[in-house]
Amino acid sequence: MADSVTSLFRSNAAHSPSMAALARESDGAGPVDFCIPCNPYFPTPAMFEDMATRLREIITYYPSSADTITAELCSLLQLPPQCVAMGNGSTELITWIDHLLVRESLAVPVPTFGRWTDQPMETGKRVDMFPLQESSGFALDLAQYAEFIRARGTKVAVICNPNNPDGGFLHKHAIVQFMDAMADLDLVVIDESFLEFADAENEPSVVHEAMLRPNVIVLRSLGKNFGLHGIRFGYLVANPSLAGRVRSMLPKWNLNSFAEHVVFMLKEHGPEYVQSLHQVRRDRMDMSGQLSSLPGLTVYPSQGNFLFVRLPVGAEGTVVRDRMLTEHRILVRECGNKIGSSSRFLRLVVRPQADVRRLVSGLEQVLYGAPRREPPGPSTLPGTATARVPRRWTA
Incomplete structure (x- = not known):
């Protein structure tokens, strides 16, 4: 079983294997997942119970048109529907x-x-890759990035905020300045797929600024925020001309019935969603503190629902990944197949404290050969109770 499971990673060049594939190659019991960046607190158990009760109804019939589902989402987010296009996951929108x-x-x-x-x-297309430097903690210097774009004559610029896999964050005013400096480009894309997990700024999104500019698109993910990757839904925000151009190419039923059901549930569960983000931010602080206590392990600052860590000298990421899975039933994301990274780095998804204690215990044994010990209790790092709580449902 161990060989067949770990071989899935070696046969999957760009991404980790799916949980379904891992389950098929194991005994059916899934590992503790520190790989897929979901929200572990949303939907709530009651919401899952409602979906389970209505499963037959949901999957038997066609969904409403994308326009109907988009209108409901826009009502929730207080966005004009003509500025929004919903896709079957953010990757469909990236493709278009x-x-x-x-x-x-x-x-x-x-x-x-x-x-x-x-x-x-x-x-x-020609892809001009701007390398983020390990020596600066993988922080993106927007001035240097702009010079890089000008030197190469690039036509389209992309920024992910927070960035995946390192969780690096840029403040809103800096991104707006960058968008204005790049006003002559064909397009500027700001990928905010993980921005709901950030607490470094009260209102960090640039969706409203994007709607006023002729060449800016903001991409948002719903699956990541709502802990529902399998449903595949996301959206983009842009001026009506840009958004309409993308929307006109999408199939009428590109959104599935589960996506529709969740979107129409959301207006009744706003407080639970806000609380889930609050809890993820607290868990991120606690998890960072616990991992930082491991000798030789470097944890980079993150505003996403994941942490980017550099393994101690001598540790090889694929070996750590395979041993964590086969010996401890813990799935981690080794980043050797990410351009600009190496096998010395892992991306670890933020999870509840009980899971983190299990992760730390497993890493101690794999990295240092330490005997199993009672995992540490919850961290009391200062500031763990302080987190941004959105004043309303926001884009």
Whole structure:
């Protein structure tokens, strides 16, 4: 079983294998998942119970049109529907952005989400990769990035905020300045797929600024925020002309009935969603503190629902990943197949404290050969109770 499970990683060049594939190759009992960046607190058990009760009804019939589902989401987010296009996951929208709006070249800092490099390369575009430096904690210097774009004559610029896999965050005013400086480009994309988990700024999104500019698209993910990757839904926000151009290419029923059901449930569960974000931010602080106590392990600051860590000298990421899975039933994301990263780095998803104690115990044994011990209790790091709570449902 161990060999067949770990072989899935070696046969999967760009991404980790799915949980379904792992379950098929194991005894059916899934591992503790520190790999897929979900929200572990949403939907609530009551919401899952409601969906389970209505499963037959949900999957038997066609969903409403994308326009109907988009109108409901826009009512919730207080956005004009003409400025929004919903997709079957953010990757569908990235695909259409590439086909429709990227003419010849695209710039993107690396490491980052793989579709921003892979998708345009698959269609023959030039991808100008701006390397984030380990020596600066993988922070993106927007002035240097702008110079890089100008020097290469790149036509499209992408920024992920927070960035995946490192969780690096840029403040709103800096991104707005960058968008204005790049007003002559064909397109500027701000990927805010993980922004709901940030607490460094009260209102960090640039969706409203994007709607006023002719060449800016903001991409948002619902699956990540709501802990429902399998449903596949996300949306983009832009001025009506840009959003309409993408929307006109999407199939009438590109959104499934589960997506519709969840979108229409959300207005009744806003407080639970806000509380889930609050809890993830607290868990992120606690998890960072516990991992930072491991000798030789470097934990980078993150505003996402994951942490980017560098393993101690001598530790090899694929070995750590395989041993954590086969010996401890813990799934971690080794980042050797991410451009701009290496096998010395792991991305670890933020999870509840009981799971984190299990992760730390497993890492101690794999990295240092330490005997199993009673995992440490909850961290009392200062500031763990302080987190941004949105004043309302926001875009």
